[in-house]
Amino acid sequence: MSNAWVMGFAVAVVLVIIIAVVIVIIKQIRGKNKAQFDERQLLARNKAFKYSFIVTLIYAVVCMFTNIFELKWAPAFIQFGLLPIIGATIFAVICIFNDAYISMNYKKNIYVYAIGVTAMGVIYLLNYTLHISKAESNLFTSGTLSDDSLFLFSALMFVVIGISLIIKKTIDRKASENE
């Protein structure tokens, strides 16, 4: 993997984080569009955060031991990149199935959000297949995960979140019909 690729990826990640933080701060200051969660949803989010934190901690410890014992299963870049992906996926899925992922004031846009997230996953998947076909490599190279596998895991994260949203919405719709 070239240095330019790594630098480009790092700059993109930092830019996205900065833009997201600025948007969140502006929204908080204005008080408009502020996420509204009720008390049960806040509890569910706290629980989801706790579980995702524990899992990412376990993952970090496992990675540490695999590095100590020199069991090379993925480059350090991939190992580090998987940490937020695993944490975010677990947090999102637990929140979604406890109806605490999307705030009450954004509930009406749930299908738009689900389709958007799934589409993002599909874009990542296309990017992954493009990289694989160009590089003529596979998911694994020399017994370890290839550099491009991060695209695949990112795609999986978005697709899992999108599908979970659609499943939960379907369950909710059936529940309110049966009420």
Place this chain on the structure above:
Amino acid sequence: MKNLKLKSARAAMDLSQQQLAELVGVSRQTINAIEKGDYNPTIKLCTAICKALNKTLDDLFWEN
């Protein structure tokens, strides 16, 4: 334990879970969880539900 008192009080006022949820400012799933006994609401939410249904705390949340 299921909160059948809440469910019957809501039904008596001809309100759906969604309508009651909007009245007290929570999600429909929260009302559903309270009725099913999966969630123990805070006193603040209990009083908000009681006000919305014109009932007392004893009427809806006191177990004999």
